[in-house]
Amino acid sequence: MIDLIRQYWQPFLWGSPNHISGLAMTLWLTVASCVIGFALALPLSVARAAGPSWARLPVWLFTFVFRGTPLYIQLLIIYSAIYGLDFVRTTPGLGSFFKDALNCTVLAFAVNTCAYTTELLTGAIKATPRGEVEAARSLGLAGISLYLRIVLPSALRRALPAYSNEVILMLHATSLASTATVPDILKVARDAYADYYLPFPAFGIAAVLYACLSMTFIWLFRKAEQKWLRHLSTT
Amino acid sequence: MNGYLQQLLVGIVVTIELATVSLVIAFGLGLIGAAAKLSSNRWLAMVGSAYTTLIRAVPDLVLMLLLYYSVQNWVNAITDLLGQPQIEIDPFLAGVSVIGFIYGAYFTETIRGAVKAVPRGQLEAAAAFGLNRWQAFSRILFPQMMRFALPGISNNWQVILKATALVSIIGLHEVIYAAQAAIKGSSWPGGAHVLFYLLMAALLYLALTTVSNFVFAYLEKRYAAGFERMAR
Numbered sequence: 144m145i146d147l148i149r150q151y152w153q154p155f156l157w158g159s160p161n162h163i164s165g166l167a168m169t170l171w172l173t174v175a176s177c178v179i180g181f182a183l184a185l186p187l188s189v190a191r192a193a194g195p196s197w198a199r200l201p202v203w204l205f206t207f208v209f210r211g212t213p214l215y216i217q218l219l220i221i222y223s224a225i226y227g228l229d230f231v232r233t234t235p236g237l238g239s240f241f242k243d244a245l246n247c248t249v250l251a252f253a254v255n256t257c258a259y260t261t262e263l264l265t266g267a268i269k270a271t272p273r274g275e276v277e278a279a280r281s282l283g284l285a286g287i288s289l290y291l292r293i294v295l296p297s298a299l300r301r302a303l304p305a306y307s308n309e310v311i312l313m314l315h316a317t318s319l320a321s322t323a324t325v326p327d328i329l330k331v332a333r334d335a336y337a338d339y340y341l342p343f344p345a346f347g348i349a350a351v352l353y354a355c356l357s358m359t360f361i362w363l364f365r366k367a368e369q370k371w372l373r374h375l376s377t378t
Numbered sequence: 379m380n381g382y383l384q385q386l387l388v389g390i391v392v393t394i395e396l397a398t399v400s401l402v403i404a405f406g407l408g409l410i411g412a413a414a415k416l417s418s419n420r421w422l423a424m425v426g427s428a429y430t431t432l433i434r435a436v437p438d439l440v441l442m443l444l445l446y447y448s449v450q451n452w453v454n455a456i457t458d459l460l461g462q463p464q465i466e467i468d469p470f471l472a473g474v475s476v477i478g479f480i481y482g483a484y485f486t487e488t489i490r491g492a493v494k495a496v497p498r499g500q501l502e503a504a505a506a507f508g509l510n511r512w513q514a515f516s517r518i519l520f521p522q523m524m525r526f527a528l529p530g531i532s533n534n535w536q537v538i539l540k541a542t543a544l545v546s547i548i549g550l551h552e553v554i555y556a557a558q559a560a561i562k563g564s565s566w567p568g569g570a571h572v573l574f575y576l577l578m579a580a581l582l583y584l585a586l587t588t589v590s591n592f593v594f595a596y597l598e599k600r601y602a603a604g605f606e607r608m609a610r
Contacts, residue, residue, distance in 0.1 A: 208584065210587075212540070212580045212583045213540035213542075213583060214540070215540075215554065216554065216579055216583065217580075219554070219576050220576045220577065223572055224573035227569040227571075228570060228572075228573060229567075229568045229569050315438065317437075318437040319439060319544075329440055329443075332440070332443075336443075340451075342443070343444070343448045343451070346443050346444035349444075350440050353435065353436050354432065357435040357436070
């Protein structure tokens with residue numbers, strides 16, 4: 144067990160000169176997919192909450208399909224099935240994109256979290272108090288400026304607790320990247336396990352690292368809520 | 379119908395069995411966990427809190443691998459020590475215990491919240507009528523708690539259903555395993571068989587989550603009998 148820790152603490156935590164560490168890879172996967180997913184979810188949720196029906200239906204279908212199937216299947220489809228198609232492999236841009244495991248995992252994670260984020264942002268937009276919108280309209284705001292100045296700032300704040308949950312779930316979901324050979328925390332743990340056949344220390348270290356990351360994210364979001372939700376606190 | 383599609387159907391049945399048995403285990407653990415967290419005994423409450431905090435902080439896939447391989451290792455160590463032949467843990471049993479144990483922590487939180495939402499006076503009234511603790515639980519607390527717990531249970535069920543996709547990684551023959559076997563066994567022009575079988579597996583999952591949505595909508599209506607529907 145000492146040997147395992149001695150050999151693997153670097154891949155787990157700091158990485159070596161030519162390899163990114165598991166911790167850094169997990170963080171990168173989480174941040175990249177959440178940022179991309181959020182950026183896509185913002186227009187989609189506005190479309191779903193307030194758009195015309197030809198825009199609402201496809202967005203609903205998108206969230207329904209991606210929330211109704213396991214992320215693992217979505218990852219398998221993007222990582223192995225799409226690259227398995229001959230025409231994808233022979234098309235220059237597509238082939239090189241889907242050949243890379245990291246591209247595929249970030250794409251799968253981003254699309255998946257986008258579906259969940261769209262749904263929770265839609266809920267927050269729809270729950271905007273009527274009075275806020277009426278006040279904005281009476282001051283002459285309408286259309287895009289109504290959304291940019293009033294509805295979205297208010298809805299995004301109220302969505303913060305639910306979104307912090309989604310980010311934690313996404314952090315946990317990134318452990319699936321190890322099945323696509325991306326060297327995240329769990330991949331390092333699986334390598335360590337394969338080397339030493341000591342499952343408890345190998346996966347235990349991974350579990351502790353994930354737990355620490357979760358606690359850090361929870362703490363950060365609590366700070367953010369204290370800052371941005373102060374106007375809603377009852378005390 | 380070709381044999382591989384039939385295998386997929388067999389796989390989805392395994393998925394349903396896995397999810398249902400896991401749900402029952404998780405719900406049972408959730409009741410026990412909630413009782414521990416709500417108990418006046420400080421140690422019990424601490425054990426309950428440790429369970430929910432630790433388990434919910436770690437990804438389910440990591441816990442699955444950790445528990446699955448560690449427990450098998452410990453069983454081997456014990457049988458070696460006793461000079462007995464090795465016991466292979468049944469993968470189905472391992473799968474449902476691990477999923478049940480993990481989601482028990484989520485159910486603990488769901489049930490704890492639901493129990494706290496039942497007005498105190500209900501239990502005081504039950505005590506005043508001379509009901510013993512089991513009667514008060516089964517006739518007063520449980521039916522009322524279920525109304526508050528159902529949205530959470532429905533959510534947890536969907537998550538469990540999707541979590542069963544992970545147990546193919548520890549070697550269980552559920553629907554993804556069947557899809558991967560079908561992919562290995564066939565070769566279509568253009569490489570379309572990979573996409574086809576994975577999409578079929580995804581469709582089966584989609585059907586399951588859709589049906590469960592309807593079932594839970596019905597249950598929520600049933601347990602809300604006697605209460606006005608909240609304005610949306």
